[in-house]
Amino acid sequence: MAITGKWRVLYRQGTGFWRMTAKWAVVFGALYLLDGGLLRSWGDALVWPMIGILLWAPFGIGVVWYPKKDQRVELTTRELRVRRKRLPMEKVNLLHVARLWLEGRSTADDQPVSEWIRFDRLVWVPLHDGRAFGVEFRDPAAFAKVFGAFAVEACGGPDIVRAKAATQTYPDPRPIRPRPASADGGSWPDLLDIFN
Known part of the structure; x- marks a missing residue:
């Protein structure tokens, strides 16, 4: 087999944990800014980050408890x-x-x-x-x-x-x-x- 001695990364798969967390923060952060800046008060708009945290929690716990799913x-x-x-x-x-x-x-x-x-x-x-x-x-x-x-x-x-x-x-x-x-x-x- 003529395998080159140079170390090349051919394929990399991360867990996806931080990428998903960042997307979650962007989506619900945008909803928070939109709702607080245009529709309601900033205090009322706090419901969006809370919803985001409640929906994200099962995903975060699943990644931590079952690492082989996205190893x-x-x-x-x-x-x-x-x-x-x-x-x-x-x-x-x-x-x-x-x-x-x-x-x-x-x-x-x-x-x-x-x-x-x-x-x-x-x-x-x-x-x-x-x-x-x-x-x-x-x-x-x-x-x-x-x-x-x-x-x-x-x-x-x-x-x-x-x-x-x-x-x-x-x-x-x-x-x-x-x-x-x-x-x-x-x-x-x-x-x-x-x-x-």
Whole structure:
């Protein structure tokens, strides 16, 4: 694989918490200024910030309590980082990713990208040992496009990918499923055990 040594950020997904908070403040701040400056008194217009806080609170609590829903993800030329965990590109089967991308697919379950549903947030990342783990995205098709193009480039281009795919054999990726909980309750299922 001809992976460049230069560190390039190919894809970055933040939690969306501060962006959503800023939009919320702008909308209800504008309502406050409009209502207080044109329609009613400033004291009466205070109801808009209060409504904004009451409506924003469930979103803020949800992001804090369920970080995987909009987790921080970063793809560089060296690694895939999910929250604080990192997966080096040397462990990823980039040839499989590139081959599927050239065929219009991008996941270990062979689902065509064009048929992805917006609610399907999970993207499977195949590894050399035959396993594949899932990562959640707000826009999985956007990540698949970047990851597939990177894999084709890292493998030397479309022609080389097709030639290698015709000669090389590797196990079909098996999605890693959550671990069954033990009798005493055990730990929460962790799809990212491969990072450790």
